[in-house]
Amino acid sequence: MTTLSGSEAVVVAGGRATRMGGVDKPALVVEGRRMLDSALAAVSACRRVTVVGPHRDDLDPAIGQVQETPVGAGPVAALSAAPISADAPVLTLASDLPFVTADTLVALMDALHEDPDAEAAFAVDADGRLQFLLAAWRGAALTARLDSLAGAVANQPMKALLPDRYVTVPVSGTTDCDTPEDLHRARSGHTGVVAADPSDAREMLRKSLQPLPVRRIQVRAALGATLAAPLVAAEALPPVAVSAMDGYAVAGDGPWTLRSEIRRAGSDHGFALADGDAARIATGAHLPSGATAVVRDEYVDIGEGGVLRRRPDVPVRDDARRRGEDWLPGFVLAQAGTGIDPAVVSAALSGEVTDVEARGPVRVHIVVSGDEIRRDGPLREGQTRDSLGPVLGQFVRWCGADAVSEAHLRDTEDGFDRLLQETTDVDAVVVVGATGRGAADQLRGALARTGAHIAVERVRCKPGGSQVAAVLPDGRAVLGLPGNPVAAVATLLVMLPAVIDGRTCRTPRVPWTAPLANASDVVGEVTRLLPARQLPDGSWLCDNAIRTSHLAGLIGRQAVALVPPGAADGDLVEIVPLPRI
Structure with a gap:
């Protein structure tokens, strides 16, 4: 054989x-x-x-x-x-x-x-x-x-x-x-994986998603996207030698004769210094030709005839910033896979980069489902106020995606079929509710009828165990969240970043971990997602009893903590920050 x-x-x-x-x-x-x-x-x-x-x-x-x-x-x-x-x-x-x-x-x-x-x-x-x-x-x-x-x-x-x-x-x-x-x-023949814990579920989801195409985006409009190629400086910073302090541009070792010209930031007035000359200069102004150094105001004395001398009790130093002191052209400011946040945009502008190759931002359509949900007007018997739909977009944006549209979906037999067929101008669909297996829970059936690949069938966590994540044939991601507001928010904050990572090839962030002071009081048989607040000593405290039907329990809380089975007091657990205004 x-x-x-x-x-x-x-x-x-x-x-x-x-x-x-x-x-x-x-x-x-x-x-x-x-x-x-x-x-x-x-x-x-x-x-x-x-x-x-x-x-x-x-x-x-x-x-x-x-x-x-x-x-x-x-x-x-x-x-x-x-x-x-x-x-x-x-x-x-x-x-x-x-x-x-x-x-x-x-x-x-x-x-x-x-x-x-x-x-x-x-x-x-x-x-x-x-x-x-x-x-x-x-x-x-x-x-x-x-x-x-x-x-x-x-x-x-x-x-x-x-x-x-x-x-x-x-x-x-x-x-x-x-x-x-x-x-x-x-x-297509894969029915999904029940992940052992949220970490496994996120990794499975990242690897299941189809990346968005690379496109060239103006830097100023690229917030929320992910670099598809390294961000490389096009110009040196500073581009020319400039003064780092208010003081005097000087030529030679001194003493110097003070000239009448003043070099202000942004000035295009040209003059040159000869050896022994000095001129007043403002912070950020480029050095005049011939200048060898900048001496700050408090380091000099001015004598008769405008003679400038360095004080004997001060250090001899140059308060100029030379060309390329921060970087030269070709310097890599950020690697491919970096999420484009305000710091990346600012660095690109400082490096005279006008546009970048990027994927994203991920455009999300939000759906709150259920006949019992009412957004406006007086409640009728059996109805529940939509207290999540109006604010869920803020949580989506906190995760790094664009909440471009939202809707309420009734519990009809073909509602989800039409939703998945018609909502084609987005990169991901986030659905609240209808993820269980009850008579009114239609999402899974609609996904099956589209031929979707189920990336994550369920997750061993509480709340949020009934969640489902799928990839439609055209690449759109579908993230189905539980219907209770706290469960939906906690699940979204944990899982939506993985959707963004997968669709934009963003490098996953290293989870933030911190010691949990009361782990023994809140630990369960599966990972628990619980509101948490930080104590003065830097450790965290979780709420054990939490009502999931409203978000009042998140008031005054700074994060959601992921408490794994077997956690003991003082163990490090993952901390997922809540949005802050």
Whole structure:
């Protein structure tokens, strides 16, 4: 029986993924597992495994990692970068094959062994196409084909490696994920994962979402978006030497003769200083030609005839800011994946950057559902005031998205079907209510009818356990929240940032943790989401009893704390800040 133990494997996990919006495609999740992990599981019995692509800190140290040169130069360059033994079979496979298994690779190895003249065995998909990156090679044949290219491997098509003698094998596991549509089809049979805790649910959601396209945005309008490329300064800061203090621009070591000119900030009046000259200068004004330093007001005395001298009891220092003291052109102000907040916008403007490549901001449509909900007018018997819809947009914006529209949805059989069909001009839909499994809870059925991929079915937390997160075939995210206001707000604050991360490729923030003083009083069997306030000593205190039908319990509270099972007094727990005006 053929085994993989004597073979080597090269997993191609780089590339630009241009048809997927430049996302890290191997990290996308299908059926609860990264596609890269599926590929590695299939080759785990090989004697040597090499992954070609960006370095990943979470891989087993026994797995070799290399990077093709230049980065993104294509699969031929990737194979050329990997160590390949001439005396062993070599399996080559792409990391976007979520259903490849060891059995698939064994079938390829069997076909290669059965034909002693064959140099390679290629998988064939259901349409009869060769899958060049799902193949078994004789190591000597693959190295010979790569050597024949004489180093010209960048951006070569895989057909350049096609040997004279090869066999083909129709095998399972050839479904790849080159496009968002491919990814959705691969996920379509997946029914979702009950995450062990909110952290797992957020990670699952991030990896399930389709990134928004990259677009060029004016910096002033980019708040809330995420950088898709590094933010690089276009000009030095300061662009010219300027005074950091009110004082005197001087030339030479002194004493100096004070001239009548005054250099003010923004002045375009030109004059030059000769050695021994000084001129009055304001903070922020650019230094006149010939100036060698700035001496602040309190460091000098002015004598007869306008002679300026540095006081003997003060330090000798230059209070000028030289060109490029903060940065020079080309300096990276922020990395790709950084959320564009006011500091990023300000830094871009300081660096004379006018527009950026970015994804987002995420546009959210908010829906509050339920026949019992009434926004305006007097309540009728059995009705409840909509106390959440008018303020939920503020919570959405606090998470970093744009709340562009909102609506109330009645409990009708086709209400959610029409909502999901018609609300196509947004990036995410946030639904309050209808996430349970009661007679009036229609959201899950509507999602199933659209062919949505359920990324998160339920979460082991309280409140918020009934939440659901899904991806529609066109990429829109749907976040279904519980109907009770506190449960809805807590769930939104915990999960919506993960939606933003996934849709904009934003680097997830490191959770803020702090010691919880009364963990033993509030701990439960699942993670509890509880209002919390900070004590003077820096620790936090959670409310144990909280009414979820209104937000009054959040008044005077600064955050929602995530209290995991088994937490003890003083343990660090995650703190999610509440919005503040």
